Amino acid sequence: MSRRPYVQEVSRTAWFFKRPRYMRYMAREVTCIFIGIYTLILLVGLARLSESQVDYEAFLAALRQPSSILFHVLALAFSLYNSFTWFNVAPKALPIQIGEEFMPDSVVAGGHYLIWVALSLFILYWAGVFGS
Amino acid sequence: MSDNRLEVRQVELEILRYNPETDEEPRFQTYTVPCVNEWCVLDALNHLKDNLDPTLAFRWSCHMQVCGSCGMMINGEPKLACKAMLRDYEGMIRIEPLAHFPIERDLVSVADDFMAKLKRVKPYLIPGQPRTLEEGEYKQTPEQLQRYRKYAMCINCMLCYAACPEYGLTPKFIGPAAISLAHRYNQDSRDGGRDERQEEIATTEGVWECTFVGACSDVCPKHVDPASALQQVKVASTVDWYLEHFMSWVKK
Amino acid sequence: MTKSKKSNKPIIWGTFAAGGELVSLVTPVLILLTLLAAAGHVPAMLGYANLHAFAAGWFGKLAIFVVLFLSLWSQAHRLRITFYDFGMRADTLVAFGVYLIAAIGSLATVMYLARI
Numbered sequence: 001m002s003r004r005p006y007v008q009e010v011s012r013t014a015w016f017f018k019r020p021r022y023m024r025y026m027a028r029e030v031t032c033i034f035i036g037i038y039t040l041i042l043l044v045g046l047a048r049l050s051e052s053q054v055d056y057e058a059f060l061a062a063l064r065q066p067s068s069i070l071f072h073v074l075a076l077a078f079s080l081y082n083s084f085t086w087f088n089v090a091p092k093a094l095p096i097q098i099g100e101e102f103m104p105d106s107v108v109a110g111g112h113y114l115i116w117v118a119l120s121l122f123i124l125y126w127a128g129v130f131g132s
Numbered sequence: 133m134s135d136n137r138l139e140v141r142q143v144e145l146e147i148l149r150y151n152p153e154t155d156e157e158p159r160f161q162t163y164t165v166p167c168v169n170e171w172c173v174l175d176a177l178n179h180l181k182d183n184l185d186p187t188l189a190f191r192w193s194c195h196m197q198v199c200g201s202c203g204m205m206i207n208g209e210p211k212l213a214c215k216a217m218l219r220d221y222e223g224m225i226r227i228e229p230l231a232h233f234p235i236e237r238d239l240v241s242v243a244d245d246f247m248a249k250l251k252r253v254k255p256y257l258i259p260g261q262p263r264t265l266e267e268g269e270y271k272q273t274p275e276q277l278q279r280y281r282k283y284a285m286c287i288n289c290m291l292c293y294a295a296c297p298e299y300g301l302t303p304k305f306i307g308p309a310a311i312s313l314a315h316r317y318n319q320d321s322r323d324g325g326r327d328e329r330q331e332e333i334a335t336t337e338g339v340w341e342c343t344f345v346g347a348c349s350d351v352c353p354k355h356v357d358p359a360s361a362l363q364q365v366k367v368a369s370t371v372d373w374y375l376e377h378f379m380s381w382v383k384k
Numbered sequence: 385m386t387k388s389k390k391s392n393k394p395i396i397w398g399t400f401a402a403g404g405e406l407v408s409l410v411t412p413v414l415i416l417l418t419l420l421a422a423a424g425h426v427p428a429m430l431g432y433a434n435l436h437a438f439a440a441g442w443f444g445k446l447a448i449f450v451v452l453f454l455s456l457w458s459q460a461h462r463l464r465i466t467f468y469d470f471g472m473r474a475d476t477l478v479a480f481g482v483y484l485i486a487a488i489g490s491l492a493t494v495m496y497l498a499r500i
Contacts, residue, residue, distance in 0.1 A: 002152065003152060005152070005235060005236055005242045006150055006152070006157070006158055006234060008232070008233075008234070008235065010231075010232065010300040010301060012301060013470060013471035015300060015301070016297065016469070019208065021345075021347050021350060022297055022347070025346070025347075026466075026469065029343075029462060029465065029466045029469060030466060031462075032458075032459040032463050032466060033463065033466070035411055035455065035459050036459035036460070036463060038411070038415060039452060039455040039456055039459060039489070041418070042418075042451075042452060042455075043489055043492060043493060046439075046448065046493065046496045046497070047492070047496050049432070049436060049439060049500065050497070050500050053432045056432045056436075060421055060426060060430070063418060063421050064421075064424060069419070069422045069423065072415060072419040072422055073419070075415050076412060076415045076416065076419060079407075079411045079412045079415055080412050082408060082411075083409070083411070083412055086404060087408060089344065089346065089359075089363075092357070092363050093360070093364060093366070093367055094364075094367065095360065095364065097278065097279065100274050100278050102278070112409075115409065116408070116412075119410065120410075123410065123413045123417075124413060124416070124417070127417055127429040128427050128428025128429050128434075129417070129427050297469075301468075301469075331388060331389060331390065334390040334391060335389045335390055336391045340391050340393040343465050343469070366394075366397060366401075367401075369390075369394055370394035370397055373390075373394035373395065373398075
């Protein structure tokens with residue numbers, strides 16, 4: 001009786017199409033492309049800010065292009081998906097044990113959401129979005 | 133309303149067959165098996181083997197989700213055949229051996245790689261100091277037990293390896309169960325072997341191959357939550373790294 | 385004594401974890417701010433005078449640096465993994481590429497902040 005194990009092939013480029021779970025993971029991962037490009041946009045803005053008022057205001061004007069608005073909407077959607085997936089799994093990395101019990105995941109994740117909302121509102125207020 | 137729990141249900145099973153002595157490649161074979169609606173997939177397979185096709189090979193033992201023998205892909209999901217209930221499936225059920233492992237024969241997969249990895253992580257208590265009989269037994273509080281209890285529930289069923297895409301892409305990855313077991317011992321107050329285990333799991337093919345997909349925890353039948361163990365190992369290994377490098381810098 | 389096989393990944397993972405935490409908390413609202421600007425309603429702090437004054441102060445410089453630095457490195461690391469997951473296996477090459485961009489971005493940030 002001979003052994004001849006059969007090695008099952010795994011597609012390197014298409015494995016994630018096989019299960020919705022994997023697709024959601026890849027969606028989470030590709031958020032980095034949008035957030036990365038956005039970070040580079042912020043960097044450009046910083047560069048213009050350091051040059052002159054004229055340069056900076058040209059940057060703000062460039063932001064008003066339709067392609068920029070489209071990018072912002074997409075980036076916001078991906079960034080929110082990143083945030084929610086991050087908050088939901090954060091409790092797994094740092095379990096908080098109190099006596100024999102652990103703080104429930106929902107509490108830790110909920111804490112993240114609360115901080116996010118509070119911080120976002122604060123930043124919007126600081127930026128003057130809610131009027132002077 | 134009639135109680136149809138004991139009614140016979142004709143279940144179509146599409147099973148991946150592979151005979152190393154005669155086949156070049158695996159192929160699907162379909163069976164129609166008369167089942168009772170209350171059965172699990174393992175019951176259907178056993179009825180098939182006893183009455184329809186004695187050549188079908190598959191592993192099983194306890195039939196109660198504690199031995200970890202009957203892991204297989206059921207409609208593309210890694211499951212224990214004794215836990216997958218027929219009443220949760222409609223139409224044809226596709227059954228294949230566990231993904232990411234070589235196929236020995238039919239639904240039997242080659243578990244050697246996992247066994248070797250299990251051994252590497254030293255999944256046993258390594259005392260920090262030698263202990264004499266006169267010192268008596270270790271004492272452990274309920275709080276100390278809770279630190280690792282979840283991770284001690286692993287039944288080595290390998291479903292997490294079948295679910296983990298990184299293991300599928302990089303077979304040298306030590307993997308969820310082995311690393312979770314290492315973590316289980318690292319967290320045990322009786323243990324002093326953490327440094328030894330870190331040499332295995334704080335490596336590139338150890339925890340750092342993990343990208344926190346989380347599929348392992350999704351499929352674990354014993355709620356071990358290996359994904360959480362791996363993230364905790366990453367945090368601990370990062371703290372270690374900074375401490376080690378800082379201490380060696382301070383010593384200069 | 386044999387050399388330890390332990391990885392140096394922690395140095396990038398620690399940054400990734402910190403950066404990921406920061407990005408998850410502040411990036412959505414930052415995008416919202418520039419989206420408002422893009423829609424023609426530039427928030428007060430994004431006006432040249434206010435923003436320049438903010439970036440001129442030590443806190444502003446620190447905040448801008450931390451946000452850009454952590455965002456660049458955390459997203460670069462995730463991009464490296466994304467390439468791998470998409471089947472591009474030349475990990476060392478990809479790592480070099482993405483971290484180079486993050487490094488250049490970080491240096492540029494310092495440079496521009498120094499000019500304000």
